[in-house]
Amino acid sequence: MSKANRTCRLMPRQTGVTLIELIVVLAIAAIIALIGAPSLTTIIKDSRLRLGANGLQNSMALARSTAVARSSRVTICKSSDGTSCATSGDWSQGWMIFEDTGTIGDSTDDTTVDGNGDQRVRVKQGLDVLVTIVGSAGIESFVSFDGSGFTRDASNNYQSGTFTVCDDRGDAGRARAVYLGAAGSSRVGDLAGGLTCDG
Numbered sequence: 001m002s003k004a005n006r007t008c009r010l011m012p013r014q015t016g017v018t019l020i021e022l023i024v025v026l027a028i029a030a031i032i033a034l035i036g037a038p039s040l041t042t043i044i045k046d047s048r049l050r051l052g053a054n055g056l057q058n059s060m061a062l063a064r065s066t067a068v069a070r071s072s073r074v075t076i077c078k079s080s081d082g083t084s085c086a087t088s089g090d091w092s093q094g095w096m097i098f099e100d101t102g103t104i105g106d107s108t109d110d111t112t113v114d115g116n117g118d119q120r121v122r123v124k125q126g127l128d129v130l131v132t133i134v135g136s137a138g139i140e141s142f143v144s145f146d147g148s149g150f151t152r153d154a155s156n157n158y159q160s161g162t163f164t165v166c167d168d169r170g171d172a173g174r175a176r177a178v179y180l181g182a183a184g185s186s187r188v189g190d191l192a193g194g195l196t197c198d199g
Contacts, residue, residue: 052131060178063121075143077098077141083096092128095123133163138157143180149184151181177191
């Protein structure tokens with residue numbers, strides 16, 4: 001066996017990393033984290049806006065399909081406690097869907113859950129405190145669907161409009177909207193037609 005081969009055999013193999021290599025890797029990771037932190041915050045906030053808009057639109061679709069399936073009036077209203085409709089605040093406090101056994105335009109209030117057979121269908125808890133959902137005129141507090149799936153208020157008028165979904169950034173470019181038609185269909189999209197988070 002040659003002397004060179006003996007020397008190679010006797011030298012131990014190095015494993016692991018040195019302290020300097022570890023410090024360099026940690027420094028690079030810290031720099032990447034600092035660069036990525038603002039974009040991660042943006043992603044989280046955008047996700048909250050999408051969740052709020054999609055959650056409301058899905059609830060609108062559920063209320064409409066329930067009204068058609070049961071051939072009865074079904075209402076979705078903003079609600080912080082899940083038992084009664086709220087008249088103040090915005091939709092981000094939460095909402096509930098309930099079947100209203102009263103007839104449209106009768107002497108009782110068609111926008112509240114009462115003890116005359118009204119049944120709650122679903123309750124949605126409040127959203128993140130930084131998210132706001134504001135309904136336009138006519139849909140500020142509730143939307144009701146008749147047995148055919150059309151929107152009707154307590155006076156038997158059609159309801160339609162836009163729910164503006166914003167957050168603390170007030171950025172109309174990132175804000176979302178839920179559009180509701182008188183026929184009862186709804187969809188999520190970007191703010192359009194001059195809508196802004198400022199109202």
